[in-house]
Amino acid sequence: MLKIAVPNKGSLSETAAQMLSEAGYHGRRDPKELIVSDPRNDVEFFYLRPRDIATYVGSGALDVGITGRDLLLDSGSSAAEIAALDFAASTFRFAGPTGLLTDLADLEGKRVATSYPGLVGDFLADKGIDSTLIKLDGAVESAVRLGVADAVADVVETGATLRKQGLEIFGPVILESEAVLISSAAPAPGVDTLLRRLQGVMVARQYVLVDYNLPVALLERAVALTPGVESPTVSPLGEPDWVAVRVMIKRESTNHTMDALYELGARAILVTSIHAARI
Numbered sequence: 463m464l465k466i467a468v469p470n471k472g473s474l475s476e477t478a479a480q481m482l483s484e485a486g487y488h489g490r491r492d493p494k495e496l497i498v499s500d501p502r503n504d505v506e507f508f509y510l511r512p513r514d515i516a517t518y519v520g521s522g523a524l525d526v527g528i529t530g531r532d533l534l535l536d537s538g539s540s541a542a543e544i545a546a547l548d549f550a551a552s553t554f555r556f557a558g559p560t561g562l563l564t565d566l567a568d569l570e571g572k573r574v575a576t577s578y579p580g581l582v583g584d585f586l587a588d589k590g591i592d593s594t595l596i597k598l599d600g601a602v603e604s605a606v607r608l609g610v611a612d613a614v615a616d617v618v619e620t621g622a623t624l625r626k627q628g629l630e631i632f633g634p635v636i637l638e639s640e641a642v643l644i645s646s647a648a649p650a651p652g653v654d655t656l657l658r659r660l661q662g663v664m665v666a667r668q669y670v671l672v673d674y675n676l677p678v679a680l681l682e683r684a685v686a687l688t689p690g691v692e693s694p695t696v697s698p699l700g701e702p703d704w705v706a707v708r709v710m711i712k713r714e715s716t717n718h719t720m721d722a723l724y725e726l727g728a729r730a731i732l733v734t735s736i737h738a739a740r741i
């Protein structure tokens with residue numbers, strides 16, 4: 463049975479559980495469950511703190527897990543990232559009191575508060591900057607106002623938390639992070655199926671199917687607008703000189719693409735959601 467680590471709390475837990483469910487797995491129903499077996503899919507789920515998942519997977523105790531790239535790198539674990547999962551995107555940045563710190567060298571000799579001392583320590587060492595790390599569990603943005611640090615290094619999504627604390631981003635991007643699937647050194651049998659299923663969920667979320675009818679003379683220009691993942695399916699129509707086209711397009715571009723197809727001369731343009739996919 464494939465042993466899969468899943469975040470039990472925090473920012474990643476809800477979407478991770480939802481993706482696994484959309485991928486056909488049967489996870490926990492009760493948030494107090496820590497281990498749930500899904501024999502039909504030949505997997506077992508272990509609900510763990512996202513920060514600990516890389517440690518379990520890196521040690522080989524569990525085969526794969528869902529965590530954040532930032533947490534994986536912070537842990538120093540030997541687990542490897544095998545796929546990005548397209549959610550919980552954030553950047554990891556330095557921030558300080560507005561206007562006071564402007565570049566990385568300004569951190570020399572300063573106190574930097576963070577919940578990710580492994581990640582930040584490695585980054586500063588690599589750049590030759592000698593700072594003192596102040597390890598906090600969360601709400602690190604308060605550390606400057608409360609006088610325990612001169613700057614912070616933390617997860618930034620919208621930047622709203624920093625702004626509310628009178629802090630401003632400075633210096634280089636430490637990391638672009640998102641939720642990832644990680645695996646132990648020797649990938650276990652069954653990982654391929656899990657990955658294909660999760661990729662299917664991502665495709666179903668990102669793409670829609672579009673069908674349209676078009677004079678065959680315009681086909682080349684229509685294909686340029688909607689090239690699809692591999693290539694569009696083109697079928698004959700009862701009407702001579704017209705064809706029917708079926709193709710996947712990015713969900714976010716749906717209305718622009720429909721407008722462009724209509725202007726080109728396509729008609730009966732229909733858009734349908736994809737329920738599941740294997741590409």
Ligand SMILES: Nc1ncnc2c1ncn2[C@@H]1O[C@H](COP(=O)(O)OP(=O)(O)OP(=O)(O)O)[C@@H](O)[C@H]1O
Pocket residue numbers: 469471472473474512513529530531532533550551552600617618619639640
């Ligand atoms: N606002 C956010 N936007 C996107 N990703 C985030 C955000 N906050 C945290 N994360 C991501 O969530 C993961 C942290 O997991 P964790 O469970 O500690 O989240 P958390 O939100 O800090 O949870 P908690 O604060 O309840 O402990 C990291 O990969 C981090 O990049």
Ligand SMILES: O=P(O)(O)OC[C@H]1O[C@H](OP(=O)(O)OP(=O)(O)O)[C@H](O)[C@@H]1O
Pocket residue numbers: 473599600601602603616617618619620621622623624
């Ligand atoms: O850029 P923003 O959109 O404001 O999001 C970033 C904030 O979200 C997370 O905090 P969380 O709510 O998880 O609290 P924590 O600091 O206790 O982990 C993260 O640690 C940042 O503080």
Ligand SMILES: [Mg+2]
Pocket residue numbers: 600
């Ligand atoms: Mg947090």
